[in-house]
Amino acid sequence: MDRVGGTDATEGPFESLRTPATAADLLLVLAVPAALLAAAMLPLSVRRSLVFEYADPTLYTATVSAFVHVGPGHLAVNLAGYALVVPVAYLLSVANGERRRFRVAFVSLLVACPPLLSYLNLAIVRTGGSAGFSGVLLALYGYLPLALATHAERQFDIGRRRTTAPLLFFVGLTLITLLTLGAVATYGVTVPYRGRTVAVGHVITATLVGLLAALALVLALYALSATGERGDWRERLRTAADRAGHFELAVVGLGLFLMLPLATFPVDPVVGGRVLNLYTHLLGYALGFIASYVLVVVESEWLGPP
Template sequence: MYQLPYAVRESLVFDYTDPTVVTAFTSSFVHLETGHLLTNVFLYLVVVPTLYLLGIASGNRQRFYIFVSTVLVAFPPVLSYLNLAIIRSSATLGASGVVMGLVGCLPLTLADYLESRFAIGPVRTFAPMMFLTSLGLVSVLSVQSVVPENSTVLFVTAGLVLAVFLTVLFYAISAYEQVDNILSKLRSSADATGYFELSVAAIFLFVTVLFVAFPVDPTTENGVVNLYEHFVGYSLGFIASFTTVEVLNQFGR
């Protein structure tokens, strides 16, 4: 789509003041700047293979196809229209929100991998714990540029971080009896050549992408990074994947 004339690409952007069903879908695949396109393509090319490798290694290749196809098909229009929740005269374009939806699948996929390969779990505890911990990081990163000028934002952020901390603490307490067992498994897992490296690489990628998607300064030469869409995409990615697995488990699949 980047090869289309500039005017055509502009017409496919989702304009908040004139939203259409067509542009709600196409805007996620429209890029007006080369740098924007390359960044999203690069993130896609590292996140999707990581999800695929984790899925194969944990014996859940089918889930990978379900997650990726759902995000690529359903998320573009959903994210576009959710942008209308914040009234402003602007537009959204680019695949970063969709990519963050895929990143949102990482906590569950990684937790599933750790349980299946290293018996570190359960998934129902570790996946939400990783997701909620990452929300604390995201909330701090997202408001760095406005906190100095806005004490209200600082107060709300502090409350959010505290809530996340207490929630993570709750999950940690629920897994307290398994701590010694988990530590011994972590030590022994270092000998699992290949599998251990994959888990380390996946965790590193997970954290790094969050720093890239939620920069301290969201302003760029061509506009402002849509932190709201990144956050919504990431959250929906986890919620959708976690809910899907829970439903499939209920039906014994």
């Protein structure tokens, strides 16, 4: 049989789902929306008491606040995002024989990100609090660059995962920076200082412009490295298009990766009377990718293939 990237070219991406392990994985994946919906059934006063307050932080609220939503709209958006990101990430992992790696990354991010993201919010001095699953959702989204890069390498023999994954991460970071720059330029940013508010939009704008310049250089370097690694990409892309199932899954995954920031980093960050915490969204994306990528490096160097 023909083989591409070390896998059977006639095997579809969903063949590996036909195993009892899929049922266990389904229960694991569904446990999160079940927990979010159960928390939404709590009285409003109880949910408000579980918000992570910046002026009175506790480890308990830092952890549970990620699973609590004060408004139904916020919950619906996060459930919709979860229903898109996690199944695609899971299907990509299973198609490439990385079911165990998905489980490890999924559980690790669910456990570590809520308290970590909450306490990282304290780096910005302000009043108020935070609640909701969006930061953790963006951490799970941060797993997608690695899953897509693995799929490209193993199914289409395009690029090397350890080069393509950072390239995709920086593509996402560039898109996020552009969207954030648009929000800052349009609405400005103020911070409390000695009893008054101070406009800092010009400072953040200059910082974001500098970051974009740095990202452009990084993307150029990674693109040059990726294109120089293996042969004719156009021929490989034509071959990839013939991989029925695998090609469509890659297109859906890449489309989701490029489109999700438009919803999670809107130019107008005020939605339903509340301001989206873009800072937490960015931290979640970065932490999700870094943790997943480090997992791959550690397993590859110390433990061998999964």
